[in-house]
Amino acid sequence: MKFLKRLLVAVVIGLVLYALNLAMSKEGLFGIGVPLYQVDLWKLAGINVILAVSLNLINGFTGQFSIGHVGFMAVGAYSSTFMTVYYTQGLEQSLAGAVGAGVAAAIVFLLVIIVGAIAAAIAGLIVGIPTLRLRGDYLAIATLGFAEIIRIVIVNTNRIGAATGFRGAVDPWPGRVTIPAYTNFLWIGIFDVVTIVIIYNIVNSDTGRALISIREDELAAQAMGVNTTRYKVTAFVISAALAGVAGALYGHWRLPHPADFTFVRSFEIIIMIVLGGMGSITGAVLGALVITFLPELLRQLPGEVYNYRLVIYAALLILIMITRPQGMLGGREIGFNWLKRAQRRPEGDTAVGADKGVPIAERDAPTADHAKEVENR
Amino acid sequence: MDTFVQQLINGLNIGAIYALIALGYTMVYGILRLINFAHGDIYMVGAFAGYGLAYFIAANLGLAGASWGALLIVLVGAMITAALVGMAIERFAYRPVRKYSRMTTLITAIGVSLLIENLFVARYGGMGRGFPQLLNDRTYQLFGNAAISKSQILIFVVSIALMLLLQWIIYKTRVGTAMRAVSFNLNSSKLMGINTDAIITFTFALGSALAAAAGVLTAQYSPTIDPLMGITTGLKAFVAAVLGGIGNIPGAVLGGLLIGVAETMVVGYGANVGIASTYRDAVAFAILILVLLLRPSGLLGSTVQEKV
Known part of the structure; x- marks a missing residue:
C-alpha cells in the first residue's frame, strides 16, 4: 500500500x-x-534549488561553514561536458541505432551526470578530509580557497577551453565539436525532486540526527559516540556530489565558463539558504527562487532607477538580514505534512523527544541565541 | 641574482599593499569576529575618492600636474573619505546585526560589498579609468640590472609610516588600549566603562583609512582603477590576514608581504619548475590551505596573545 x-x-x-x-x-x-526568457529563468531557478538544498546539508544541518560550493559545481560541469565532448559520442551513436536517438541521448546524459556527480564527490572527499578538521571561519576560508584553486586550474587547462570557456572539442581532436544541449526543464525538475528527497531522507535518518547533533554541539556529539569527522565528511561528499549534478545540468545548458564559478557564486548560494532560513529544505527552495527572480523583477524598474536595480537588490538583502536574521522560514518546514503522513512510522517507533512526530531537524533550528551562546564559550 | 632582487622588490611592494588592506580585515576580525567582506571595496572607494579629489584640486586649487602637495591632499583626503564610509557601514549595516548568528553577519557583509560595487558600477560604469599621475615617476638603477621606481619607494615609505603610526595608536594611546581591551573581551570591556560601540566604529575608521591609502598608492604604481578592483585584491589581502593569524596585527603584515613575494616569485621563476605564471592567483590560496592545515591559527596566531 x-x-x-x-x-x-x-x-x-x-x-x-x-x-x-x-x-x-x-x-x-x-x-x-x-516565453523563452522566462524558461531560462526557471531552469536557472531549478539548478539553484539543487545547489541551495545540497549546501544546506552542510551549512544548515551539520553546522559546518562551507563557502566553496561552487567549486564542486564547476567540477561536475567540466567533468561531464568533458565526457560528452571527447568520449560519449560513439556510445550515443551505437545506442541510437538500437533504441532511437532520443532515448540514446537520455542514457548518455544520465551517464555523464553520474560521472559529474562522482567527480564532484571525489573532489569533496579530497577537500573535505583535510579541511573538516578546521572549525568555523577557518573552514570557510579553506573551502573558499579550494574553490578558487579549482577555478584557476580550469582557467589554465587548455583541453577544457581555459579562460575563454568550454564550448567544444579543442584541436586537434577529430570528434564532436560542441557540447550537446541535453538539458531541459524535465531533467532539472527531476533532479530537483531527487535532491530534495535525498536530503529529506538523510536529515530524517540516523545519519541526519548525528549531523544535527554535530551542529548543536560538536563536543557533546563526540562524547555521545558520534564519529564526527566521518559524518562531516559524509555530509560534505553527498553535498558535493549533488552540486556536481547541478554543474552537469548547467554545463549542458549554458556552456561552462570559469567566470560562472567564482566565489561570488558561492556567496549567492549561501545567501539563498540564509534568506530561506538555515536548516530548512523548503526554506532553501524558497530562497533559491527568490534570489533567482528578485534581480529579474527589479529589471521592471523604470528609467533612471533601472540602472540602480542591483544596488536596490543589495540594499534589500541587508535590510532583510537586519529585520529577519533567521531567514524567511527560520528553520521551519512548510508543506511536508502530507509527505510525512504517507510514510508515518509504525506505532511506538518514535524518536526520543519527538513527541508530536515532528523531526528534530524541524523543531530545533539554529537560533541567534544559540549562536551567541556558542560565541561566548 | 639581479632578477631575484627585482622580483623581491616587486613582491614586497605588492605585499605592502596587501598588508595595508589586511590590517583592516584583521583589526575588525579581532574585535567582532566578523569577516568584513566589504573591506576590499573600501580599498576601491579610497582609490575613487582619490581620483575625484585629484581632479577637484586640479580644477579649483590650481595644483595641476604632479606635485607632492597634491599627492598629500589626495592621500589624506581619500583616507578621511574612506574612514567616513567605513564608519557609516559599521553604524548602519553591521551594528544592527552584530548580535545575530555568524551567517547573518556574513551575508550582511556580502550585501554591503555588493551594494558598494553595484553603486559604483551604476554611477561610474564598469570600465577602468586612468588615475591622474601625481608623481613624476622615474626609475632608479640599483646595482646590476635591478631597478626601483619612485612610486615603489613611495609605497614602501608611506606603508611603513602608516604601520608605525598604527602600532603607536594601538600600544601608546588610550583609544588603542581600549581597542586591545575590546578585542580581548567585549563584554568585560563594557563593564570596565569602555564605550565599546565608539571603539568598534573607530576600528572601522582606522582600517578603512589604511585600505584607502593602499588604493591611492596602488593607483600611483599601476594607474587604472575600476569599481571591481577590490574583489581580487581584497580576497588576497584577506588570505594574507588569515595566513598571519587573523586578529593578529604583525601577522597581517607578515602575511601580506609573504603573499606578495610568493606571487611575484611564481611569475618570475614558476616557468622553471613547470608552473605557468597564470597560476599566480592560485599561489595565495595554496599557501593559505597549507598553513591552515599545518598550523590552523595562522603563522603568528597563537604565539602572540594580544589581538586587536
Whole structure:
C-alpha cells in the first residue's frame, strides 16, 4: 500500500514535470508556451534549488561553514561536458541505432551526470578530509580557497577551453565539436525532486540526527559516540556530489565558463539558504527562487532607477538580514505534512523527544541565541 | 641574482599593499569576529575618492600636474573619505546585526560589498579609468640590472609610516588600549566603562583609512582603477590576514608581504619548475590551505596573545 502510494506520488510529479517541460519547449503545451526568457529563468531557478538544498546539508544541518560550493559545481560541469565532448559520442551513436536517438541521448546524459556527480564527490572527499578538521571561519576560508584553486586550474587547462570557456572539442581532436544541449526543464525538475528527497531522507535518518547533533554541539556529539569527522565528511561528499549534478545540468545548458564559478557564486548560494532560513529544505527552495527572480523583477524598474536595480537588490538583502536574521522560514518546514503522513512510522517507533512526530531537524533550528551562546564559550 | 632582487622588490611592494588592506580585515576580525567582506571595496572607494579629489584640486586649487602637495591632499583626503564610509557601514549595516548568528553577519557583509560595487558600477560604469599621475615617476638603477621606481619607494615609505603610526595608536594611546581591551573581551570591556560601540566604529575608521591609502598608492604604481578592483585584491589581502593569524596585527603584515613575494616569485621563476605564471592567483590560496592545515591559527596566531 505504502509502495503504491509512493509510486502514485512519483508518477504524478513526473507527469506534472513533463507537462511543464512541454509548456517550456518551443512548441508549448496545447499551444500555450512560456516565453523563452522566462524558461531560462526557471531552469536557472531549478539548478539553484539543487545547489541551495545540497549546501544546506552542510551549512544548515551539520553546522559546518562551507563557502566553496561552487567549486564542486564547476567540477561536475567540466567533468561531464568533458565526457560528452571527447568520449560519449560513439556510445550515443551505437545506442541510437538500437533504441532511437532520443532515448540514446537520455542514457548518455544520465551517464555523464553520474560521472559529474562522482567527480564532484571525489573532489569533496579530497577537500573535505583535510579541511573538516578546521572549525568555523577557518573552514570557510579553506573551502573558499579550494574553490578558487579549482577555478584557476580550469582557467589554465587548455583541453577544457581555459579562460575563454568550454564550448567544444579543442584541436586537434577529430570528434564532436560542441557540447550537446541535453538539458531541459524535465531533467532539472527531476533532479530537483531527487535532491530534495535525498536530503529529506538523510536529515530524517540516523545519519541526519548525528549531523544535527554535530551542529548543536560538536563536543557533546563526540562524547555521545558520534564519529564526527566521518559524518562531516559524509555530509560534505553527498553535498558535493549533488552540486556536481547541478554543474552537469548547467554545463549542458549554458556552456561552462570559469567566470560562472567564482566565489561570488558561492556567496549567492549561501545567501539563498540564509534568506530561506538555515536548516530548512523548503526554506532553501524558497530562497533559491527568490534570489533567482528578485534581480529579474527589479529589471521592471523604470528609467533612471533601472540602472540602480542591483544596488536596490543589495540594499534589500541587508535590510532583510537586519529585520529577519533567521531567514524567511527560520528553520521551519512548510508543506511536508502530507509527505510525512504517507510514510508515518509504525506505532511506538518514535524518536526520543519527538513527541508530536515532528523531526528534530524541524523543531530545533539554529537560533541567534544559540549562536551567541556558542560565541561566548 | 639581479632578477631575484627585482622580483623581491616587486613582491614586497605588492605585499605592502596587501598588508595595508589586511590590517583592516584583521583589526575588525579581532574585535567582532566578523569577516568584513566589504573591506576590499573600501580599498576601491579610497582609490575613487582619490581620483575625484585629484581632479577637484586640479580644477579649483590650481595644483595641476604632479606635485607632492597634491599627492598629500589626495592621500589624506581619500583616507578621511574612506574612514567616513567605513564608519557609516559599521553604524548602519553591521551594528544592527552584530548580535545575530555568524551567517547573518556574513551575508550582511556580502550585501554591503555588493551594494558598494553595484553603486559604483551604476554611477561610474564598469570600465577602468586612468588615475591622474601625481608623481613624476622615474626609475632608479640599483646595482646590476635591478631597478626601483619612485612610486615603489613611495609605497614602501608611506606603508611603513602608516604601520608605525598604527602600532603607536594601538600600544601608546588610550583609544588603542581600549581597542586591545575590546578585542580581548567585549563584554568585560563594557563593564570596565569602555564605550565599546565608539571603539568598534573607530576600528572601522582606522582600517578603512589604511585600505584607502593602499588604493591611492596602488593607483600611483599601476594607474587604472575600476569599481571591481577590490574583489581580487581584497580576497588576497584577506588570505594574507588569515595566513598571519587573523586578529593578529604583525601577522597581517607578515602575511601580506609573504603573499606578495610568493606571487611575484611564481611569475618570475614558476616557468622553471613547470608552473605557468597564470597560476599566480592560485599561489595565495595554496599557501593559505597549507598553513591552515599545518598550523590552523595562522603563522603568528597563537604565539602572540594580544589581538586587536
